[in-house]
Amino acid sequence: MHIFLMLLINGLAEGALIFLMAAGLSIILGLLGVVNFTHGVLFIWGGYVSIWIFSMTGSFPIAIIAAVAAGFIMGLIFERLFIRPVYGNVTAQILITLGLGVVFTDMARLFWGPNPIPASRPEFMDGTWVIGAVIISQYRIFLIIIGILVAIAINYLVNRTKVGMVMRAGIQSPDMVQALGINIKVYFAGVFAGGAALAALGGALYVPLVGSVWSGMGINNQILAFIVIILGGMGSFYGSAVGSIIIGLTVAFVSWFYPPLTVYTTVLLLLLVLTLKPEGLFGMAVRN
């Protein structure tokens, strides 16, 4: 029983991290119709910036804020210079975002070196709680709480604010949103930058969990995030949340009992959903 509880917490923490990546990716795909392969590199940069700032200030919150700010600014620049000219052209989006991924991964290597840099957890979250035979990592509980808070914040933004209203309307008809006097391009840029900031937050929180940052850590998480959004339903925020939990738990349980099967199980899950419900669990229309 205690192993089950530990794996449950590990899985939920893993799911929370994947959710930070997948939520942004999913909203960008749903509203902008952009297939974004820069998410992995934003995740990496979030990780590097956070430990860089942490090493200078010794403050974990400042490091996290700096990583999120860096992700947001990079997102704004990416959207304005590289994504905006190729809205509606999926092939160009894939090529350009893959290219950006390569360039900015190498830039990270240039700035911070090719070797992994060790990172530690903030002292106040470095401990464990022992309840009976169950050992609970405080940092994993922190990740779950952050995941829940981000999900609540996104849900509030999407369903309770005018910004969310414009986002939901924009998914259906950006032209009509403009015909109501709203500059949808500003929202597009904001959504892209917001999604980028979430990816950077994911990277910044991932580094203390695994104990180091390296330039290859983005790709695995990006693949998991893509699996999540296909599993949950492209463009669906709820789909990303549920898909992240499913994948997080699957990875935690399978990797405990039989690690070599982990990747196969996630892909098998994806195949199952695509076969039985091709639009994903909470699928909705995605702009062409």
Add this chain to the structure above:
Amino acid sequence: MNPLLKLDNVSSFIGPFHILQGVSLEVYPGEAVVILGRNGAGKTTTLRTIIGLVPASGGKIILDNVDLTAMPPYNTVRQGIGFVPEDYGIFDALTVEENLLIAMLQEDQETLDRRDHVLELFTDLKESYKRFASTLSGGQRQMLSIARALVNDNKIILIDEPSKGLAPIIVEKVRDTLLTFKQKKTIVLVEQNFEMACAVGDRFYIIAEGQTVLDGTMKELMDDEELQRKHLGFVTA
């Protein structure tokens, strides 16, 4: 009197297709102008070009002495244009309340009062206020689309085929609605339903192959079956 809206030899493309090839028209304050023409003549494109959803490639579009020709649509609308598109343009993922809210350019007391007044006019919408727009009938969607154009203090309302796809009894309701707010608003109406056009319009323009080919009063057109046969392809009973 100066025209409120003036199109001077406007042209525009959709992709490689030269759709508008010289549309000129004038709309004076307080009147209802109907744009008529056969399918594919360029009527809808004329409205979308005025709004800026289709960029004008030539000519001039002036609204109340402001040049709209090169303006993006979100700025064009803010000059005082309400737009009711052919497919209603209703957002299914939003409630009726949110569909009205998103259309409000300001949320001051005056705009809120106008919204309340519009809801008094369209009682169906008031009853469905908290429901998602995806649950509305065709007639209710049309009403919501018109209501959205009325929540702002617009100088002019552009309406694209409001009777299209609606049951005759709903068309009557839409016509009555247009007649009600026609007394207070300047209207440009694109309409295939000739009865509706005659009931609402004061003047008409006929567009053929992307050009304005004829204009006059609705009465002149109603009285001249030869004109109707030649330009619209039908004869009224």
